[in-house]
Amino acid sequence: MSISRRVFVKSGGLALVSFGLDPLFLARAAFTSYEPLPPHAACCRPVLVCLFQRGAVDGLNMIVPHGDPIYYQERPRIAVPEKDVLDLDGYFGLHPGLAALKPLWEAKTLAAIHAIGSPDATRSHFDAQDYMESGTPGMKATPDGWLNRYCQHDREHQDTPFRAVAFGPQLPRILAGTAPSLAIDDLQAFGLRAPQPAARDRLTRAFEELYAGSATGLLSTSSREAFDAVQMLKRLDPGQYRPANGADYPRGRLGKALLEIAQLIKADIGLQVAFADVTGWDTHVNQGATEGQLAGRLGELGEALAAFTRDVGERMRDVVVLTMSEFGRTVRENGSSGTDHGHATAMLVLGGPVNGGRVLGKWPGLDPAQRFEGRDVAVTTDFRDLFAELLARHLGARDLSAVFPGFVANCERFPGAIRG
């Protein structure tokens, strides 16, 4: 008894020790030599671009169920009038703000997934965003995000510092974790800052030598990654970038982020996972219908995505863009011509590999009896079914149970967003 127990304790301790040392360190040690990617490896690399609509987008006014009279009964002031909806399939239609995306629908490179969301019932932005980024609804203590876990377990693309990039001042929860990922607020400002290019080069070289000669452990590997990224960006010269095919990005953070993502994709430096935030969806007050607050946000989103698609051009055959949002909004409009926190919402998927031209997912209907807690669109697709499909069928992920612990990914439940 005591012997077997001791053996158990001992091996448990050993397991812990190797766990403490391995994943990050060995993973990072593996990226220490960046070679320029062979052209074929870089050009065909599948790319996933994730946009997080923070604040909970009103899925019902983004992908409008205009074929259901309940939609019009419940939203006398904010429903998009039948005449303004851009019909998609006779029942659903696009909000007119997304008109720029209609050609992508016609070309079957844009799909929508409706009634998608979290199995967790929370209506807190904080909790719901947290769950959507950790990929573990209901579990708050998960330390890392699902995009990072994907990078941890799929190491063959870890040959570049630009493998996973978040555009923004900080690394979001979705990319937090032990796999290296970059947060880039401004591509042009990435690296050391100095008034003149010569001073900047000199400072860069000095720090590079300090770290190459004196740093140990993770400081050493990470600094190497950093200076390789700086070198690669210098050759890229982001200040000189001009979008292709007359693409005209809207002003603002989203347009800038997508422009920089397009630039990195076209530069063939190994970008595989990109992430950006789009804010302003928490429309409790004066949401508007054909025009107004939500229309303005959707207009910017549509134009930015259309410009991105034009700019990336041929390479869109390897690119999938996903929009996600923490939950949807109430079916019925509230007293301030807005909507309150709901449950299921809609997500968009676009790009060459997309099984487009259709609204995917099982539509539960708007009848009060079919709603979640009598008020919200019910969730019929767990967001992990869609995320898992994109990872497996677009990026080629092999071990989904490691990316979504506690969730059994089943390809029969995939909504069918990627062409087979």
Added chain:
Amino acid sequence: MKNRVVWRSLVVVGACLPLVGAQHAAPPQSVMPGAALTPQDSALHVLNRLAYGPRPGDVPRVAAEGVMRWIDRQLSPDGIDDDRLALRERRFDILRYDRGDLAAMYTAAQRERRERKLAAGETAQDSDRLPDPMMLKNRRLASEFADLAVVRAALSERQLYEVMVDFWTNHFNVYFAKGADRFLTPDYIEHTIRPRAMGKFQDLLIATARSPAMLFYLDNWESVAPGTSPPFPLSARRRGGQGVRPVPKGINENYARELLELHTLGVDGGYTQQDVIDVARIFTGWSIERPQQGGDFEFHDWAHDRGEKLVLGVRFEGGHDMDEGIRLLKLLANHPATMHHVSRKLCQRFVNDDPPDGCVDDAVAAWRRSSGDMREVLRAIFHGPDFWAAANVRAKVKTPLEFVVSAARAVAAEPDTSPRLAQVVARLGEPLYLHVAPDGYPEREAAWVNSGALLDRMNAAVALASGKLPGVTVVLDSIVSAGDAEQLIGVVNEKILGGTMSENTKQVLRRELAGVGDPAQARALAVGLAIGGPEFQRQ
């Protein structure tokens, strides 16, 4: 390309060193400071770990006083005069408001914003972009609060106390940006964490369990026994930005789970899902009186589950009220798994990311002896051989907060009350009070060392040294006297790096300084490279 391969294998070998060292660093009781470390090295070590790094002159000062005596003084913070910080704290407006004031200001700003939006109608987007004065004031106060933490860490003479405040702030993490925690968090830090940061663990645990900030953050305030309903219209309560809330319908396990997993027993602490449920039942009714107005803790008798519960095999017979929650917290605070879990985290903070077993055992023994008196637990850690083992010296990478504060202290920078320094900490990845998950900011280097963050550290170092870091005043010539390049390198090594400058760093500095004629520029360059360089990232 060849040398890259060589370099890679070196790194792997290097990675094993701290671990091997940690295993070897077990007994010899005689290993107190001095055996392997000079008095200067020992002083630098304690200033790096028990404090936020040395200020100019601190290393010889602590060495002269005697390292162990200095540690003893730090363990009794009340005996340390801290007038200079007290004077500085008076400049922070945030300390003048209680949580009720902050709640009123927050809700007034929200209301004003809503009204402006309504009035603006279709052009509501524009009103979002032009925040009103109330909004700005709220934002200023929020960032001022983060800056207060940085200023205290930089200026306080009670350095170990400030380190422990940071430790507990993360151990009992709340998230500032979640609803009412925007106005509950300052009160939580000032009146729940700070007064108990060097006391008994049990007192701190009970205080956090009762704190409105924690009750709100982990949702316990709306956890009620199934089937119960309030004797007053609770459904009319509103929460910021979330509209009318439905009446809570049952227990919420959130707090119960994190209490066991993070605050006390640890994830391997031997509890089951049924334990979590029964703990949640015990805390039904632990709520907040008018959370939107910054109200205090309130026990709701009507919401409490009065049935029998079983937690970790201990029976809590039926018919009890709030008293059973207190009984449970005392049980958890003194549970062996809790002693081990929290002691291990302390050893991770003070000794090594992978804490040696001996260190944890010493801390647990002291915990038992002193019934969880944190000063005794810390004393045991600082007197243990692992703390002083050569393999553990400079084995840890600084967190962003530690890096920014230690850099400011190294050049005797004077932080002002603008939130700029806290913004640097945020840019490096550690926005204070804004860690969303309940586990708090991590202690392990893996969480902090990445390429983008390292470049940001270098930029911050260069900006600080050249006096361009907003929010701090630096007068380098008072610290680094003029002289030729060799003298300059010597002074920077001694005063900024505590004598740890590598031969490689000296060579790079020599070469970089060769072309610089202006002494002020040379000083700024040398100090910037030293603080942004690899030696300064370690502690």
